[in-house]
């Protein structure tokens with residue numbers, strides 16, 4: 001294996017199903033690379049383990065090479081070889097696991113949504129730990145993310161620690177409690193976990209379907225540190241309405257559970273250097289932002305007749321969580337208010353994708369509305385730069401990144417007050433909030449009236465008071481959404497947990 005760099009900081013290993021920009025579906029990918037980069041900058045040795053997907057963006061991996069070793073890992077009663085690749089992504093060392101399993105687990109042309117996702121990712125979790133174990137690494141922290149790698153904490157404590165691989169404390173971050181990987185209990189045995197031992201109310205038994213097991217619950221029970229991605233969401237998931245069945249588990253384990261607001265990768269998302277933009281710009285050169293708006297309008301065939309016509313944008317996965325009916329409403333409301341609208345989004349849900357295809361066809365040659373129903377990273381950068389307002393009408397939102405990216409690109413968010421949106425978007429008209437932090441338009445009730453009210457206030461300020469609008473744009477561009485403060489909070493959690501472990505080993 002590649003030699004670990006010398007570092008006086010901690011040795012942190014992230015095990016995850018996504019990492020931007022090579023393998024990204026949503027915010028998880030951004031967080032894994034953004035947090036890792038920030039921790040590396042703080043002097044820690046950070047390594048990442050990912051599946052080697054056929055569909056990932058191989059061009060963005062430098063020095064990718066196959067290691068001269070095969071890691072054998074247990075699955076379904078047999079040992080399977082894994083080819084290990086290593087490369088550099090965004091300045092970080094990344095190991096890619098390529099299983100030699102007849103199921104060709106990561107050779108499917110897509111990241112998720114396969115009938116055997118539970119098998120694919122429980123296999124990966126086991127193989128990732130086996131890689132660390134066989135290479136003799138002694139990480140201080142193993143940080144896993146979401147249900148796909150939630151098998152790591154129970155595997156680590158029940159299978160590996162007794163083999164002497166026990167240097168690490170385990171951190172689990174849940175990026176969205178909607179996805180818990182609940183499955184029939186018997187499936188757990190494939191990766192070598194003991195079903196009888198774990199299928200219990202205080203361990204991995206699902207709180208509602210008692211014959212099933214819940215990987216996210218298992219990770220909450222078995223990790224030393226459990227986090228989610230914003231303080232408000234951490235509170236919401238501890239209630240019966242927000243916890244998706246896990247509120248009691250989270251309340252029971254509340255001492256190790258915290259919400260830390262995600263940052264954004266301010267190198268990747270920087271309008272002053274962004275090579276996807278036609279014109280780079282900063283807060284004191286908003287003319288270039290206007291030119292990006294003109295370029296995107298031209299590129300998408302929207303009318304350029306009125307340069308100052310406000311452009312409202314939305315970039316999102318089209319899933320119920322995001323308030324798809326409100327996104328649809330925002331299109332019509334924008335037209336009614338005299339603006340233009342661009343939606344960049346795609347849906348894994350067939351009927352939603354079809355519904356938006358119909359709307360897209362309806363507006364095919366419309367001068368003021370364009371829907372692009374695909375995933376397009378390059379175009380997303382151009383749209384952030386072009387947009388004046390950005391709508392995020394989520395029903396629930398663990399953190400949300402697009403509101404922060406939008407602000408960094410000089411767009412004003414119109415957001416529902418929930419989860420991480422509540423921790424990052426503060427209403428311009430709310431006298432209870434200090435003026436200096438007010439940055440957008442918010443609404444609480446997730447219905448058309450609530451969204452329309454916030455949009456109308458946004459349009460009013462934009463149209464009637466261009467100077468105040470420009471001040472707001474400049475203020476938003478200056479907000480610090482970097483990982484600096486959040487990565488310091490993660491570092492503190494890691495260090496506290498390691499200190500507790502040292503203390504208890506001295507006492508025993």
Ligand code: ADP
Pocket residue numbers: 025026027028030315316317344345346374375376377380399400401402403
């Ligand atoms: P989630 O993780 O729930 O999808 P987030 O707001 O946390 O939502 O993160 C979404 C990320 O994915 C953002 O970086 C956003 O720009 C990006 N994104 C979403 N949809 C698309 C798309 N169709 N094309 C390009 N980027 C997209």
